[in-house]
Amino acid sequence: MSNEEFRRELNNVFDGVSGSPSSNLPDRVRSAVAHAPDARAPYWIAGVAAGVIAALVVGTLYFVGPLKPPSTVGGVHSTPSPSPISQPTSLPSPSPSGEPFICADESIHTQGTPPPPVIYVSALRTGAHPGYDRLTIEFTNGTPAETTVSVQAGTRFVMSPSGITTTLKGQNGILVVMHGSDLHTSYSGPIDIVTGDKGLAEVKRVEDFEGTVQLGLGVNGQACYRTTWLANPDRFVIDVQTS
Amino acid sequence: MSAALIEQRPQTLARAVAGDADSFSRLLEPLLGQAYRLAAVMLDDRSAAEDAVQEAAIKAWRKVEQLRGDASSVRPWFLSIVANESRMARRRRWFSVIKLADVRTPAAEPDEVRSDLHQALLRLTPEERLPLVLHFYLDLPLEELARTLGVSPAAAKSRVYRAARRLRDDLTIEEVF
Numbered sequence: 001m002s003n004e005e006f007r008r009e010l011n012n013v014f015d016g017v018s019g020s021p022s023s024n025l026p027d028r029v030r031s032a033v034a035h036a037p038d039a040r041a042p043y044w045i046a047g048v049a050a051g052v053i054a055a056l057v058v059g060t061l062y063f064v065g066p067l068k069p070p071s072t073v074g075g076v077h078s079t080p081s082p083s084p085i086s087q088p089t090s091l092p093s094p095s096p097s098g099e100p101f102i103c104a105d106e107s108i109h110t111q112g113t114p115p116p117p118v119i120y121v122s123a124l125r126t127g128a129h130p131g132y133d134r135l136t137i138e139f140t141n142g143t144p145a146e147t148t149v150s151v152q153a154g155t156r157f158v159m160s161p162s163g164i165t166t167t168l169k170g171q172n173g174i175l176v177v178m179h180g181s182d183l184h185t186s187y188s189g190p191i192d193i194v195t196g197d198k199g200l201a202e203v204k205r206v207e208d209f210e211g212t213v214q215l216g217l218g219v220n221g222q223a224c225y226r227t228t229w230l231a232n233p234d235r236f237v238i239d240v241q242t243s
Numbered sequence: 244m245s246a247a248l249i250e251q252r253p254q255t256l257a258r259a260v261a262g263d264a265d266s267f268s269r270l271l272e273p274l275l276g277q278a279y280r281l282a283a284v285m286l287d288d289r290s291a292a293e294d295a296v297q298e299a300a301i302k303a304w305r306k307v308e309q310l311r312g313d314a315s316s317v318r319p320w321f322l323s324i325v326a327n328e329s330r331m332a333r334r335r336r337w338f339s340v341i342k343l344a345d346v347r348t349p350a351a352e353p354d355e356v357r358s359d360l361h362q363a364l365l366r367l368t369p370e371e372r373l374p375l376v377l378h379f380y381l382d383l384p385l386e387e388l389a390r391t392l393g394v395s396p397a398a399a400k401s402r403v404y405r406a407a408r409r410l411r412d413d414l415t416i417e418e419v420f
């Protein structure tokens with residue numbers, strides 16, 4: 001397919017997906033905007049009201065509730081008994097998660113509160129386990145809003161933004177794309193990890209640019225994998241099937 | 244767009260920024276078709292796309308005072324709001340993990356190529372579809388495309404190329420731009 005055919009075909013696909021908007025869309029928008037001005041009313045009123053309510057709640061708690069300061073006896077503050085120190089959460093064992101392995105693309109959308117604009121990768125770890133090899137991507141401040149995992153034949157990846165191609169060890173590839181993340185603020189480890197493991201042969205940074213991180217994975221055998229999100233600390237785990 | 248309309252736009256923009264809802268609607272009207280197509284491709288749902296455009300228009304109206312620049316800034320500003328609204332609509336609608344079937348077919352016949360292209364497009368994430376729509380479908384100049392994405396022109400170029408390569412892996416950057 002030539003370049004022109006590709007463009008034309010792509011636009012045909014776009015046309016097929018989108019069609020035309022309803023003829024009443026401009027009227028809908030006009031009407032919605034016309035009825036929206038009330039929402040533009042000064043937000044400071046709501047802000048002040050919220051502030052007053054918060055002050056009342058905090059004040060009430062302060063004088064009669066749990067925020068009341070500890071009583072002073074004979075000039076000595078009675079201090080509460082020390083609460084047990086929470087133990088650091090241990091990293092989960094690398095046991096299989098029970099999720100089935102898949103050999104297809106996957107798009108993972110993190111739910112929950114809106115994340116900060118950029119999530120920092122702090123560690124990349126690999127390890128071999130019975131039946132699978134594991135790549136763990138650890139984050140410091142949340143999870144990326146969107147992570148995509150796609151499989152490909154061969155291990156040739158295009159580095160971005162340079163456009164230079166790189167070929168990893170193994171026969172097939174897995175590309176992990178994390179939007180809204182970076183690999184250089186909190187991470188100082190290697191950006192090309194040759195594991196020597198049976199399934200996951202190599203992990204290499206393909207892109208770390210403008211808030212997008214891409215990791216190329218070179219895999220021996222069929223690129224079947226499963227993914228898991230873990231918390232405390234936040235981690236994205238990719239297990240590559242070896243048997 | 245006629246020359247008369249172009250001349251009127253700065254005044255319409257000024258009145259819209261000053262809080263005139265009718266001027267604001269007139270400012271958006273020429274952009275609604277493109278906004279709808281952008282949302283429709285991102286959401287793959289025509290009805291949801293119209294809802295997203297309507298919601299985006301309301302949000303744009305609520306923060307029209309933040310609009311900076313001249314009349315040429317309106318399109319990337321509004322399209323970026325539409326893209327954000329489409330992302331939010333998608334997140335509201337989607338389950339936390341979407342698994343898509345592998346539709347890779349190594350040796351495709353011409354008819355199947357068309358089908359594959361369609362399926363490959365739908366397999367892209369909204370973030371990957373967005374630069375493709377802006378570049379190939381809405382035909383935005385690179386500078387405007389970058390402003391819509393909120394990135395530098397070099398990064399915008401990279402995103403378009405990267406997404407296009409996911410549809411056809413033998414594309415060169417010269418063929419895309």
